[in-house]
Amino acid sequence: MTAQLAPLVPAAPPPTTPPSTRLWTPSRVLVTRSAAERPHGQRILARLEAAGVSDVELLPGDRLPNLRGDGDRAAFMRAKDTLAVVVPPPSKRKLQPIPPSADWRVDLAEGCPAHCQYCYLAGSLGGPPITRVWADLDEVLDELDAYVGRGAITSGTLERGGEGTTFEASCYTDPLAIEHLTGGLSRMVEHFGTHDWPGPVQLRATTKFDGVAGLLDLPHGGRTRLRFSVNATSVDRRFEGATAKVPARLRALSAIAAAGYPVGLTIAPIMPVEGWREEYGALLDAVAAALPAGADLTVECITHRFTPGSKETLLDWYPRTKLDMDEARRTTKRGRYGSVKHVYPKETMAELRGWFEAALAERLPRAQLLYWT
Numbered sequence: 001m002t003a004q005l006a007p008l009v010p011a012a013p014p015p016t017t018p019p020s021t022r023l024w025t026p027s028r029v030l031v032t033r034s035a036a037e038r039p040h041g042q043r044i045l046a047r048l049e050a051a052g053v054s055d056v057e058l059l060p061g062d063r064l065p066n067l068r069g070d071g072d073r074a075a076f077m078r079a080k081d082t083l084a085v086v087v088p089p090p091s092k093r094k095l096q097p098i099p100p101s102a103d104w105r106v107d108l109a110e111g112c113p114a115h116c117q118y119c120y121l122a123g124s125l126g127g128p129p130i131t132r133v134w135a136d137l138d139e140v141l142d143e144l145d146a147y148v149g150r151g152a153i154t155s156g157t158l159e160r161g162g163e164g165t166t167f168e169a170s171c172y173t174d175p176l177a178i179e180h181l182t183g184g185l186s187r188m189v190e191h192f193g194t195h196d197w198p199g200p201v202q203l204r205a206t207t208k209f210d211g212v213a214g215l216l217d218l219p220h221g222g223r224t225r226l227r228f229s230v231n232a233t234s235v236d237r238r239f240e241g242a243t244a245k246v247p248a249r250l251r252a253l254s255a256i257a258a259a260g261y262p263v264g265l266t267i268a269p270i271m272p273v274e275g276w277r278e279e280y281g282a283l284l285d286a287v288a289a290a291l292p293a294g295a296d297l298t299v300e301c302i303t304h305r306f307t308p309g310s311k312e313t314l315l316d317w318y319p320r321t322k323l324d325m326d327e328a329r330r331t332t333k334r335g336r337y338g339s340v341k342h343v344y345p346k347e348t349m350a351e352l353r354g355w356f357e358a359a360l361a362e363r364l365p366r367a368q369l370l371y372w373t
């Protein structure tokens, strides 16, 4: 570490049970001046030190250096291995609606160190793929009361029942991928669990990681639904680099459900790979075996899709990918403002949907299917 600040707030104790997956150690960490002054920034600095991350640069101002490099493979890998702790611009503090997943998007970071060859961030985040962690988390949490009772799900447009106003924390990151370095998800879980809210609320996060030990004993109050993003074995093996493998995610799901959290499955991106019925059937059987009795489980099903922009970015990042992004085998869906998405043809969608609805009803009869897309 090139410089240090005395922590204002003590770091949370480290998890007692290590995850099965190697934890990410960024090769470079940049911390802006404003970020280092915030309590959450100080907590992150303490965690980085405890994790033995040595290359931490405390910047003299709030601008990050140019991280684009030459735009080549080495620059991409360097960016993927860089963590920046910053205070985001004020415009980021106004929460955006994010149906059908939740009423509101609340971000603790943007970017992810993993290497999923279909990564949805390729279509939504621009610039070099570094992971930016927001240091103003405490202020963001303090402002959430104003959103309670508002939103598409809360107002009943999307009838989901009993969830309260929902806040999604994993739109632009995988919060558990960076939790050992930031403690941000724990901070959110505790806030949602212990704050005196003006109405019912739920924090939602989804992950492809398994480092849940630090969450198990938190006072979550049943107000955080942690969902595990899962897939067929062949999709996990071929396309989900540097994540926890699905069996490890299911062990984490089991532990989190046993700790009283409501849990979820995000089955995504669903792909009709060879033998998909058998592979997804085995996945649902494994989930059923992992779940403690009486677990509160929801399911979200998202089929694979891509946009012209995400395809270009993904081919740039993973030029040798075998991911099927052939437009000729897809149907074009046009969104508002002329955006284009390539989704599976109607017949494939109907076949997939019919199978999943029946398989879920049979294998996980107590689960609530929130949406199919």
Ligand code: SF4
Pocket (backbone or CB within 6 Å): 111, 112, 113, 114, 115, 116, 118, 119, 120, 121, 172, 173, 174, 208, 243
């Ligand atoms: Fe992208 Fe999620 Fe994979 Fe991270 S874990 S690379 S955010 S798809």
